[in-house]
Amino acid sequence: MKQVEETLRQEVAKLLEDGTIDVFVGHEAASLPLKTSPCFVRSPKEVDRLVWNRICTSNLATYLPQLFKRPVGLKGEWTPPKVGVVAKGCDSRSIVGLIKEKQIPRDRLFIIGIGCEGMIDRHSVGRALGVVGLADAKVDDKSVQVIGTDGREKRIDIADVLAASCRECQHREAVLSNLTIGETPSSAPEVSHYANVAEFESKSPQERWEHWVGELSRCIRCYACRQACPNCYCEECFAEETAPKWLGVTTDLSDVFVFHLGRAFHQAGRCVDCGACVAACPQGIDLRLLNQKINKDVEELFEAQVSLSLEEAEALSSFRMEDDQSFMTEP
Amino acid sequence: MLEMTLDKSKVQEFLRLLGENRRLFAPVKDRMGTKFSEVADPSLVCLDGLNTNLSPKEVVFPQWETLYTFKEDHANEVKLAAQETLLFGARPCDARALGLLDQVFTWEGIDDPYYLRRREKTCVVALACNTPGEACFCTSVGGSPVGEIGADVLAFDLGEQLYLRALTERGEALLKEASTLTEKATEEDKQAVQQAAAEAEKQLQAIPIPKDLAALKESFDAEIWEELGLKCLGCGTCAYVCPTCHCFDITDETKKGVGRRVRNWDSCAFSLFTLHGSGHNPRTTQAARYRQRVLHKFLYCPENFGEAFCVGCGRCITNCPAGLDLRAVLERLSSLAKVT
Ligand code: SF4
Ligand code: SF4
Ligand code: SF4
Ligand code: SF4
Ligand code: SF4
Helix, strand or coil: CHHHHHHHHHHHHHHHHCCCCCEEEEEEECCCCCCEEEEEECCHHHHHHEECCCCCCCCHHHHCHHHHCCCCCCCCCCCCCCEEEEECHHHHHHHHHHHHCCCCCHHHEEEEEECCCCCECHHHHHHHHCCCCEEEEEECCCEEEEEECCCCEEEEEHHHHECHHHHHCCCCCCCCCCEEECCCCCCCCCCCCCHHHHHHHCCCHHHHHHHHHHHHCCCCCCCHHHHHCCCCCCCCCHHHCCCCCCCCCCCCHHHHHHHHHHHHHHCCCCCCCCCHHHHHCCCCCCCHHHHHHHHHHHHHHHCCCCCCCCCCCCHHHCCCCCCCCCCCCCC | CCEEEEEHHHHHHHHHHHCCCCEEEEEEEECCEEEEEECCCHHHECCCCCCCCCCHHHHCCCCEEEEEEEECCEEEECCCCCCCEEEEEECHHHHHHHHHHHHHCCHHHCCCHHHHHHHCCEEEEEECCCCCCCCCCHHHHCCCCCCCCCCCEEEEECCCEEEEEECCHHHHHHHHHCCCCEEECCHHHHHHHHHHHHHHHHCCCCCCCCCCHHHHHHHHHCCHHHHHHHHCCCCCHHHHHCCCCCCEEEEEEEECCEEEEEEEECCCCCHHHHCCCCCCCCCCCHHHHHHHHHHHHHHHHHHHHCCCCCCCCCHHHHHCCCCCCHHHHHHHHHHHHHHC
16 A cells, blocks of 8 residues: 555656646545545645545545636636546546536546555444544554554454445446556455345335434534535535525424435436445434435446446436336326 | 532432433433433433534534514514523533633623523533543643533542532532532542643643734635635534534525524535625635634634634544644644744
8 A cells, every 4th residue: 555655646746747737636644543634736746745545535526626617706818727636436436427417627637546445434433432532543454453542452354444335346446547556456345235225125114214213313414425425516505595495404304304315316326335425424324325225226227337437328317218117107 | 619529320310310300411322422412311321432523512502493483474482491401521621612602692792592591591510531532622722621611510530439519609509409419529539630630631732823813814815725625625514513613594484474583503614604695705715714714713703702712622623524623724824823
């Protein structure tokens, strides 16, 4: 990993030096253990800020559209910058989606793909620690060595604290890139895909209802899930529209349900299961189950996966005669 | 000043007794560590966590509340009565934050009845911290892990027992109510408390806090906001987990002529926060919004209330999905202030 990080820095320095890019979007260390922060590197002198490790969890695609927006109030000519970005499998798929949805221009992007063995979920580490905080952590290939704020040490198997999305990830290499570095990741895990959804679907309506009441009554409407999601770039989210008003402003269950169900529907055929929404949630709500249900339906109804290439049409923005039409009713 | 001790094996009994005619809010275990919850069963109370993932401000300033209801042209007031409440186990930073909120909601002699009805009925038993958390910096912002501001009783965990010090009349009355369970603190207890207090304060990191308000004002156009704005996702997390953030919105929710006026938390990080009806938005960039969050706390509040509106609880740091760290920002602002 150190080696990959070094190569990344060198490559980015070159790209900035020869003018291929104006700014590079990567991860840098944050001050707390097991946390990184997105960073925007503009000069070869700054490349040492870039890190590559098992906690580069956030989906950097989210940070791209803003760079291509004309600065407010700027008069006269403006050329959008040339932007470099480092991409895991999921980031690259989100980038593909954003290009197709015309939120970012392919020709101003330089994507460095890195194969990914899965990222650590900080919430899971927190849960392993219980009620105390995380004072320090060291990560190696197989384990995370943590020290709690109570001074107690603990060694945790990395497999036990991988993000849920990463455990089932089938696309660990960038699907679109200008350059790839690092080694080919080990083959995708042989897990039963959508096991969580299948298990959930087998429950009674009452149990399912209770599950979501339990989860969503935790929601504080902070919208971190939405803001961290590359697909949630709407200038005005339906959740905040006032005419028409789709939902109220409270944390009443009915309002929270409408928000989450609405957002899930807006992810149909677009969610790449990057897990950014789950990682961002300060309340540890399992939004993945909802998104995966939609992903499973799209996959089963249209035999399609989301954003795997620029060329292929996306399931919900194309029409094929053989598409499932069972949900249609006669007029 | 009443100083008592309570055997830890009697904490549940103590809470049960005091909870008989009060709503009891205390930390309970949660998947995110601990959280404040209204507890009916004191055996669920967990005092081993440090600060809860969400602050207890919800107890006096709920995320949303109905201000009044209306039907066509007729408005109905809501009842302002609130129940006696015991907030047990809030950390000193959170108690101090309640003191800050009090200033906002009584600012310039204008009392906010919705806030005060709950606040006036709330007795706060703060629990001093023996070991600070990973992002705590209370001492840098004028607080202390053993601070008394905002609390009615300050408790210390002495291992086998809790030491309880009444700080207000309300606190004294509370302790008297449970006097059958407590004992008078001995000189030894008091010494142990002093020692624990000194130990705790020593463990806290010192963060440079920009105090030169004129220099902070100069920072308005500083470059650092640009990059911070690019990182900041514009969510409401930092404001919603913060014990001192108090911005709210007021909305009418109507359905077929019947409606209610609701007040709910808001965050300056949201792009909608300053959006005018005309479509104009004075804070067009996330940089401007993030700057507002920091300067509101460290410049505008000192100007308006004489102190910064941050108690150093660290929640915005541990919860920020973008890995932004207020401590680092303050450090950079302090060095800016030195240069200019
Ligand atoms: S979802 Fe896949 S590509 Fe994305 S972080 Fe996890 S393992 Fe890597
Ligand atoms: S909904 Fe969540 S998992 Fe899906 S793309 Fe958005 S952030 Fe990623
Ligand atoms: S991040 Fe979590 S708490 Fe915040 S709105 Fe989303 S689900 Fe709710
Ligand atoms: S929690 Fe972090 S990302 Fe969200 S608004 Fe606050 S600083 Fe920005
Ligand atoms: S600004 Fe952050 S550290 Fe300060 S009181 Fe609020 S949440 Fe706590």
